[in-house]
Amino acid sequence: MYYLIKKLQDNPQVCFIGFAVPKYIAVKNSENIILEFSKDGKTQRKWIKREDIILLTDDKKFFLQTMDKFKKVQETQQKLVDEARSKLDESLGTFTETVNAELDDFQELKSADDIPCMLKDS
Numbered sequence: 001m002y003y004l005i006k007k008l009q010d011n012p013q014v015c016f017i018g019f020a021v022p023k024y025i026a027v028k029n030s031e032n033i034i035l036e037f038s039k040d041g042k043t044q045r046k047w048i049k050r051e052d053i054i055l056l057t058d059d060k061k062f063f064l065q066t067m068d069k070f071k072k073v074q075e076t077q078q079k080l081v082d083e084a085r086s087k088l089d090e091s092l093g094t095f096t097e098t099v100n101a102e103l104d105d106f107q108e109l110k111s112a113d114d115i116p117c118m119l120k121d122s
Contacts, residue, residue: 003063004035005054005070013081015074016054018067024056 005018025034032047033056057063110117 001060002056002058003060004048004056005063005066006048007052007054009052013078016070018063018070026050 002021002024003018004021004024005016007016008014021035021037023036025036031050033050033053035046035048037044037046055063055066109115
């Protein structure tokens with residue numbers, strides 16, 4: 001059995017995936033690695049860009065250690081993102097309240113003579 005860690009490109013919060021693969025085909029002059037799986041008795045192939053493969057090994061222990069390390073880094077970074085998102089939500093709430101209060105205050109003042117608003121007599 002071989003173990004593969006692949007970099008994911010489409011989701012910034014999930015940067016990698018790891019899985020076992022029974023067989024792979026790699027040709028030196030190809031940009032792709034072919035993974036072979038059996039599903040329901042049929043062989044299926046999946047092409048993966050060589051540059052997206054972080055690790056391909058037959059050493060399960062090393063694979064698991066590496067996955068654990070990557071997961072810990074991801075968890076730490078996710079906590080930072082969650083904290084930043086929480087602070088951003090709080091700041092957006094304050095922003096909205098402050099701007100709306102300013103707009104409401106101006107609404108009350110716009111009928112004054114020194115405010116050139118064309119709608120105050122309508």
